[in-house]
Amino acid sequence: MENKKTQYETVIGLEVHIELCTKTKIFCSCSTAFGSEVNVNTCPVCTGMPGSLPVLNKKVVDYAIAVGLALNCNITKVTTFDRKNYFYPDNPQGYQISQLYHPICTNGYVTIQTDSGERKIGIHELHMEEDAGKLIHDEECNCTYIDFNRSGVPLIEIVTEPHMSSGDEVIKFLEKLRCRIQYLEVSDCKLQEGSMRVDVNVSVRKKGDIKLGTRTEMKNLNSFRAITRAIDHETKRQIELIEKGDQVQQETRRWDDGKGTSYVMRSKEDAKDYRYFPEPDLPPVVISNDWINAIRENQPEFREEKIDRYQKQYNLPEYDSRLLTESKQMAQCFEQTTLLCNRPKEVANWLMVETMGLLKDRGNDSGKIPFSPKQLADLIVMIDKNIINRTVAKEVFERIFYDGVEPVSYVKEHGLAMVQDDDSIRLAVEQVIKENSQSVEDYMAGKTRAMGFLVGQTMKAMKGKADPKKVNQLVEAYLKTLTNI
Amino acid sequence: MNDIDITALELSKKIKNKELTVRQVVESVLERINEIEDQIQSFLFIRDKEELLLEADNIQEKINSGELCGVLAGVPIAIKDNICTKGIKTTCASKILENFIPIYDATVIKKIKEAGMIIIGKTNMDEFAMGTTTKTSAFQVTKNPRNKKYTPGGSSGGSAAAVASKIVPLSIGSDTGGSIRQPAAFCGITGMKPTYGLVSRNGLIAYASSFDQIGPMGNNVSDCAALLEVMSSYDEKDATSRKINDYQFTKGLIENIAGMNIGILQNDFDNTLENTIKKALIHSKEMLEQLGANVSYVSLPFTLEQALSTYYILACAEASSNLERYDGVKYGFRAKDYNNLQQMYQQTRTQGFGIEVKRRIMLGTFTLSSGYYEDYYKKALKVRNKIKNQLAQIFEQYDVLLMPTAPVTGIKLEECNDNNPTKHYFSDGYTVIANLAGLPAISVPYGYDNNGLPIGVQFVGNCCEDKKVIQAAYTYEQKIKGQQLKQNINSKR
Numbered sequence: 010m011e012n013k014k015t016q017y018e019t020v021i022g023l024e025v026h027i028e029l030c031t032k033t034k035i036f037c038s039c040s041t042a043f044g045s046e047v048n049v050n051t052c053p054v055c056t057g058m059p060g061s062l063p064v065l066n067k068k069v070v071d072y073a074i075a076v077g078l079a080l081n082c083n084i085t086k087v088t089t090f091d092r093k094n095y096f097y098p099d100n101p102q103g104y105q106i107s108q109l110y111h112p113i114c115t116n117g118y119v120t121i122q123t124d125s126g127e128r129k130i131g132i133h134e135l136h137m138e139e140d141a142g143k144l145i146h147d148e149e150c151n152c153t154y155i156d157f158n159r160s161g162v163p164l165i166e167i168v169t170e171p172h173m174s175s176g177d178e179v180i181k182f183l184e185k186l187r188c189r190i191q192y193l194e195v196s197d198c199k200l201q202e203g204s205m206r207v208d209v210n211v212s213v214r215k216k217g218d219i220k221l222g223t224r225t226e227m228k229n230l231n232s233f234r235a236i237t238r239a240i241d242h243e244t245k246r247q248i249e250l251i252e253k254g255d256q257v258q259q260e261t262r263r264w265d266d267g268k269g270t271s272y273v274m275r276s277k278e279d280a281k282d283y284r285y286f287p288e289p290d291l292p293p294v295v296i297s298n299d300w301i302n303a304i305r306e307n308q309p310e311f312r313e314e315k316i317d318r319y320q321k322q323y324n325l326p327e328y329d330s331r332l333l334t335e336s337k338q339m340a341q342c343f344e345q346t347t348l349l350c351n352r353p354k355e356v357a358n359w360l361m362v363e364t365m366g367l368l369k370d371r372g373n374d375s376g377k378i379p380f381s382p383k384q385l386a387d388l389i390v391m392i393d394k395n396i397i398n399r400t401v402a403k404e405v406f407e408r409i410f411y412d413g414v415e416p417v418s419y420v421k422e423h424g425l426a427m428v429q430d431d432d433s434i435r436l437a438v439e440q441v442i443k444e445n446s447q448s449v450e451d452y453m454a455g456k457t458r459a460m461g462f463l464v465g466q467t468m469k470a471m472k473g474k475a476d477p478k479k480v481n482q483l484v485e486a487y488l489k490t491l492t493n494i
Numbered sequence: 495m496n497d498i499d500i501t502a503l504e505l506s507k508k509i510k511n512k513e514l515t516v517r518q519v520v521e522s523v524l525e526r527i528n529e530i531e532d533q534i535q536s537f538l539f540i541r542d543k544e545e546l547l548l549e550a551d552n553i554q555e556k557i558n559s560g561e562l563c564g565v566l567a568g569v570p571i572a573i574k575d576n577i578c579t580k581g582i583k584t585t586c587a588s589k590i591l592e593n594f595i596p597i598y599d600a601t602v603i604k605k606i607k608e609a610g611m612i613i614i615g616k617t618n619m620d621e622f623a624m625g626t627t628t629k630t631s632a633f634q635v636t637k638n639p640r641n642k643k644y645t646p647g648g649s650s651g652g653s654a655a656a657v658a659s660k661i662v663p664l665s666i667g668s669d670t671g672g673s674i675r676q677p678a679a680f681c682g683i684t685g686m687k688p689t690y691g692l693v694s695r696n697g698l699i700a701y702a703s704s705f706d707q708i709g710p711m712g713n714n715v716s717d718c719a720a721l722l723e724v725m726s727s728y729d730e731k732d733a734t735s736r737k738i739n740d741y742q743f744t745k746g747l748i749e750n751i752a753g754m755n756i757g758i759l760q761n762d763f764d765n766t767l768e769n770t771i772k773k774a775l776i777h778s779k780e781m782l783e784q785l786g787a788n789v790s791y792v793s794l795p796f797t798l799e800q801a802l803s804t805y806y807i808l809a810c811a812e813a814s815s816n817l818e819r820y821d822g823v824k825y826g827f828r829a830k831d832y833n834n835l836q837q838m839y840q841q842t843r844t845q846g847f848g849i850e851v852k853r854r855i856m857l858g859t860f861t862l863s864s865g866y867y868e869d870y871y872k873k874a875l876k877v878r879n880k881i882k883n884q885l886a887q888i889f890e891q892y893d894v895l896l897m898p899t900a901p902v903t904g905i906k907l908e909e910c911n912d913n914n915p916t917k918h919y920f921s922d923g924y925t926v927i928a929n930l931a932g933l934p935a936i937s938v939p940y941g942y943d944n945n946g947l948p949i950g951v952q953f954v955g956n957c958c959e960d961k962k963v964i965q966a967a968y969t970y971e972q973k974i975k976g977q978q979l980k981q982n983i984n985s986k987r
Contacts, residue, residue, distance in 0.1 A: 053598050057819045059591065060578040060600060060697040064733045092815050094862070096839055103818020155823070284862035286871055289704035289812055291733050 013252055017213045019244045020221055021179055022133075022171035025186065026164050027196045028140065028204040029072045034161035035139050036063030036106065041163075043202075047145075047156040055161035057101025062290050065090075069163040070113070070294060072195040073137050074304045076165060077114030079189045079311070080132045084301050088113040090137075090288040095281055098155055099142040107166075109285045112136035113296075119189075121181040130182050131170030138164050171210065171221065176237035183207065183233065192309050192337045200231055207236060211243045213251070222247070223257040227271060229264050239264040239271060246271075315340055323353035332361050339364075342378050342385070349386035352393065359385055363403065367410050380409050388416040400473055401425050427474050431483065437470045438463075438483050442491075452488055460484060502569045502663040502717040509557065509568040516550040516557070516568040516612070523570045523614055526661045533642065535634045536655035538575050539583055540615035553610045565720050565744075567610030572656040572665040575616040576623055577708065578697040579603050582613075586699050587631035588621045590820045590827045590846030600697020601732070602666065602708055602725045609724045614662055617652030621848045622817065623673055623701040625649050626918045629910045630850040637907070640682055640948055644904040647677030653711050654681040664712045664721050668698055670705045671805050672900070672925025675937035678711055679899035679950020682939045684971070685711040686718045687925075689958050690932030691736030693722075694729030700816040702809035703734075705929040715938060715968040719743045722960070738958055746961035751969045752786030757888065759897035759924070760793045766920060767901045770943040771951075778896060778940065778951060781973050792892065795884045798923040800877060805926040806919065807861050807874035813851075814858025820846065853915060882931045889956035894966045898924050899937040899950035927954065934960040936967045940974060 034041055037054035053061035077084055089111045092104040117132035142160040146153050167186070173179050187198040187205065198205040212224035227243060230236045247257050262271040310318075312334045319330035334340045339360060346356045364378065388405060391397045397405065397420055405425065408414045420426055428434060441463055442449055451459040467480045500508075508514040524543055531537060556562040573579060576586045578596035580603070585591045599607070606613070620630040628636045628651025636651045638644040639659035646655040650667030654677035657665050667674040669687035678685025686709045693708040700706060710721035723744055728737040758779055782789045794801075822828035822842030829841030847855070861870035888895070900921050910918070928935035935954040942948055953970070955963035 053596075057824065058597070059584070059586075059594065059699040059819070059825075060596070062696050062732050062734075064731060094815050094818060096818065096821060098821075098823045098835070101819060101824060103821060104815050282864050284815070284859065284864075284867075286811060286815070286862050286867070287875075289702075289734075290700075 014245070014248055016215055017244075017248050017251075018216050019174050019240070020171045020212045020214065020224075021173040021175075021240060022210040022224075023167075023169045023173070023179065023182070024208040024210070024226075025167045025169075025183070026206040026208075027076075027167065027190060027198060029069060029163040029165060029195050030197065030204075031066060031068045031072065031163055033066055033068075035066050035069050035137065035163035036161055039161065045158055047154070048158060050158045051160070055101070056157050057103070063106060063288075065291060065294065066163065069137055070296070071304060072163075072193070073113045073135060073165050074296065074301060075193050075195060075308065076167075076190060077117065077135050078301075078305055078308060079193060080114070080117040080119055080135065080167070080186075082114035082117030082132055082135060084296055085111055085113050085115065086297075087111065087293045087295050089293045090291045091285045092288050093138075093283045093285055095283055097141070098153065099144050099160070101142065101157060101160060105139060105141065106288055106291070107138035107285075108136035110287065111293075113294075119182060119185055121178065121185055123178055123181065128172070128178070130172045130178075133168040133170050135165055135167045138166060140164050171212070171224075176240040179209065179236060179240060180233050183236070188312050188335070192311050194309075194337070200233070206230075209236060209240060209243075211240060211247070212257070213244055213247045222251075223259050225257065225259065226261045227264050228261060228274065229266075231266065235264060235266045238266070238269060242270065309337070312340075319343075319353075323347065323357075325353060325357055329354075329357045329361060332365075333357060338378055342382055345382035346385045346389075349382055350389045350393075352389055355389050355392075356385065359389065359406070363406055364410070367407070379411075380413065384409050384413075384416055391416065391420060395429075395476055396420065396426050398427055398473070398476060401427075425474065427476050428471055429476075431479070434467070434471065434475050434479060434483055435487075437467050437475075438480070438487050441466045441470055442484075442487060449488070449491065453492060460488065463488075500663070501713050502566060503720055505663055506566055506569050516554040517547055519568060519570060520546050520550040520612060520614075523661060526659075527614075530639075530659050531661065533637065534639055534655050534659045535636045536617055536646070536652040536659065536661065537572065537615045538585060538587060538618050538631075538633055538652065541582070541613065546612065546614065549612055553612065556610060562610040564609040564724065566606075566664075566724055568612065569610075569664060570612045570614045570662045571606060571721075572614050572617045572653055572662045573603070574619050574623075574650050574653045574665070574667050576619060576668055576699040576701075577603060577666060578699065579613065579616065582616065584616065584699070585633070586622045587619045587633055588820075588847065588851065589632045590842070591699075591825075592632075592827055594826050596697070598697065601694035601727070601729045603697060605725055605727065606666075606721075611664075611724070617650070617656050617665060619652055620649035620673075621851050622699070622813070623649040623668055623670055623706075624813070624850050624854050626672070626676060626921050627905055627907075627910045628652060628655075628677070629907070630848055632848050635907065638681060638904065640680075641904070641946060643906055643908075644680070644947065645907055645910060647680030647900070647905070649673040649677075650685070650711065651677045651681075654678055654683055654685065657681070657683050657711055657713060664710065664717055666708060666721075666725070667711050668701075668706055668708050669925075669929065670701050670707075670809060671922045671929050674709045674711060675925050675935060675950070675952055676900045676921065678937045679939070679948065679952075680904050682942075682948030682950070683711060684714055684718050684936065684938050684967075685709065686722060686936040686960075686964075687928055687934065688722055688726060688960050689736065689934045690929075691732075691734050692726045692738065692934075692958075692960065694727065694732040694735050696729055696731040700812075702812040703816060704812060705805070705809055707929070707932075715936065715964060715971050716744070716747050718936065719747055719964050719968075722964075736958070740961075743961055743964055746964035747968050748965050749969050749972050750786075751782065751966055754787045754893045754966060755891060756782055756787045756789045756966065757792030757892040757895045758789060759895055760791045761798050767898060768903060768943070770903065771898045771901065771949055774940045774949045774951060775896065775898065778970070782896070782970065785969060785973060789896075792888065792895065794888070794927075796877075796881055798927075801881060801926050801930060802919065802923050804874045804877045804881065805922065805930055806857070807870050808878060810854045810858035811861050811871050811874075812858065814855045814862065817847075817851065817855055822846070850915070878930050881927075885927070885931045885933065886956070889959075893955070893959075893962055895954045896966075897927075897952055897954065899952040900924065903943045903945070903947040903949055924952070928952075931957070933957055934963045936963050938967045938971050938974070 114135035140162040142157040212222035627645035628648040653665035653667040658681035674685040710718040832838040
């Protein structure tokens with residue numbers, strides 16, 4: 010089987026649904042807030058009441074254009090909505106308002122880095138549509154309820170060309186896509202929560218074949234891991250079918266991540282005829298060049314640009330630049346903190362080591378940094394000015410992270426500033442040397458390690474608030490005076 | 495007594511002059527209902543007497559205090575049952591919405607309430623406005639007050655009959671392919687379909703969204719113009735709503751058409767146009783010329799058959815989608831016996847919709863299906879655009895067009911049956927033209943045929959030239975007034 014496998018190549022295209030984080034729904038003014046009590050965020054429009062009419066939320070168009078530009082798409086000058094007709098209880102109108110004939114963005118691409126170099130993944134189109142409600146099955150009463158809070162939440166669907174050939178490439182594409190969209194702040198793109206939903210179209214063909222094989226569509230993929238596993242599994246399944254002399258059926262399959270397998274949801278014969286036609290309740294949306302330019306001017310600096318700039322402007326290593334720009338929040342925190350304290354590498358270290366470490370401990374993947382750039386900058390300035398040493402700084406940082414303390418006042422109130430006057434350190438050194446004659450003797454006998462012990466004891470006596478360098482100097486000087494005697 | 499056997503504007507003047515109280519007006523409406531409604535059956539729902547009288551008193555107070563000063567304050571009105579009224583059943587004359595009570599008022603309802611008009615009840619109609627006779631209603635058969643052997647026309651047959659039988663001076667209808675104008679013509683009243691987008695469709699239960707338009711029905715052009723002024727507005731809740739500079743349609747009530755270029759439609763529909771109507775048009779031409787208009791015959795560059803086919807393909811396609819929401823899940827009727835979701839849908843819709851609605855859903859579903867979309871829906875859309883452009887060209891030469899409202903003066907109740915389902919589709923031939931292009935059109939009575947049935951003619955204008963259409967119709971109406979004997983609707987024939 011394994012050697013058979015190498016005779017085939019996998020061809021993958023994606024359909025990615027992304028929930029946009031506008032304040033209100035796409036065709037009415039209901040809130041899009043997640044987690045509200047059921048059916049609270051509803052009105053006649055998003056529950057499909059007779060006589061209600063959709064009115065387009067312009068913000069959705071803004072967001073779609075911004076994503077389209079970020080994916081190098083052409084923006085359609087006159088874009089229209091179409092109705093996709095089907096019966097299902099979560100679809101209150103009996104049709105979904107979507108775009109088929111003139112989607113808002115077409116013909117874009119995203120570049121990804123693969124083992125074989127840079128690859129362009131084509132974007133076939135991007136269109137706007139509305140989300141459906143949610144069915145809640147109640148086992149106890151053997152009935153189903155409908156929550157329409159999600160009905161009418163704006164979605165964009167991004168359809169790629171079949172330009173990917175492995176799970177690894179798919180993940181790279183999705184990571185880049187997610188990063189761009191998060192930088193635009195138009196969606197949080199969470200697979201687990203459904204604000205990003207990925208359907209994967211997979212087909213296989215013998216290497217060298219030009220004709221595409223029959224594809225299947227895989228749904229219910231709730232993590233990057235599930236996507237990779239499903240692709241591997243589906244590739245294997247299709248190759249096995251072909252090797253057995255069977256044919257791959259065009260069908261929609263559902264991935265069961267628990268069982269690590271998929272099963273048929275819908276065969277081609279069951280494929281619905283959605284009877285798309287232009288939505289008569291919504292006039293065409295005319296997108297002027299001015300509109301596009303206004304959005305283009307407001308596009309953020311994306312990750313790739315930041316990675317370049319960080320290396321040039323801040324002299325950061327590429328590794329640091331990549332890590333810091335994974336999330337826009339982290340990058341912004343870095344830039345703003347650096348602006349305040351002008352110590353880029355120091356800021357980078359605090360963010361990459363302490364901050365990311367604590368965020369990880371907390372299991373917080375939202376990337377929300379619980380402190381302000383000023384708090385971190387103040388801390389760094391105090392280290393710079395030798396007001397506190399690094400050991401104390403780490404303790405203070407934890408308090409900043411968990412309790413939101415202001416570092417300057419915290420250090421003052423808790424008397425954590427280093428003792429600056431040499432006399433009191435000298436006194437402590439004298440005392441330590443008096444109390445540890447054995448160590449002094451060891452030192453005299455050439456065991457230089459004994460000095461480290463004496464420094465440590467002095468630091469302890471100073472309750473850690475002395476500059477270790479200074480203590481070192483003073484201990485050494487004192488010992489030297491002893492040997493000279 | 496019949497206090498309300500006067501126009502709406504006269505009525506409101508009397509209320510203002512304290513010759514009549516709003517309570518007296520409502521009482522006389524209810525009295526008239528008692529007298530005649532049993533025979534005509536124009537209402538599906540009549541509001542509770544006490545509630546109406548209380549509302550009348552409230553409005554009276556507001557009129558007295560000067561809070562309400564609109565020209566139609568205190569005037570009773572009937573509403574077609576496909577327009578959502580908060581807290582009042584709105585059924586579309588369909589079993590599937592039999593007990594549906596909207597949670598919101600349509601924009602037009604808000605506007606007429608603000609104007610101090612009193613909604614008496616909801617009127618019968620063809621189910622989901624699909625029909626030309628009001629006989630497809632799931633609930634009752636409305637009769638033509640002019641001759642009870644005849645239908646009142648449709649689909650706004652109840653609204654037309656309520657005005658024609660002098661229950662209310664004004665009513666609201668909706669016009670998708672002629673549903674205001676044809677029943678207005680059949681019942682001998684005036685009915686107007688404004689330019690598409692002038693009256694908000696928010697709250698109008700959709701039949702065919704790109705055609706549907708709400709409009710006024712009344713005893714004369716002035717009343718209709720006054721009601722249109724109240725109803726129309728730009729509405730941000732309707733994305734197809736149209737902003738215009740001036741909503742004062744009563745300004746069009748000018749008795750003067752001197753120099754106006756009027757085209758009289760020559761197209762016939764398979765020679766089906768009744769002779770009396772042809773004669774009416776010839777006579778109308780003379781009258782219009784006497785009034786100083788430049789009148790000439792005009793042939794449309796498309797046939798009425800083409801217009802009619804285009805209309806039915808597109809309207810049914812939109813309808814098949816618009817009516818998908820009636821699935822038994824959320825509101826309205828749900829069938830009792832089913833074992834699964836699919837059966838619930840099937841049984842609910844099979845039992846809930848009447849035959850004509852099902853027929854149009856089937857037609858529309860067919861024309862939108864893959865493999866047929868290009869041949870039917872898309873082609874019809876192209877033809878519609880062509881028709882629009884051709885009409886725009888015609889209106890470069892003409893101010894208004896005059897044409898029959900319907901090719902016949904009436905449809906007998908006994909002629910309506912399901913044996914020949916599309917037999918009456920042709921009666922929309924002249925009216926659909928305005929809907930295809932979104933143009934304003936008003937049907938006004940010409941007179942009566944030998945059987946005593948009213949003859950209606952319609953003036954069609956260019957997009958947004960509603961005022962001009964009103965002006966032409968008003969001038970024509972004033973001229974007709976002197977020529978025709980009014981027929982007493984209570985006389986036996």
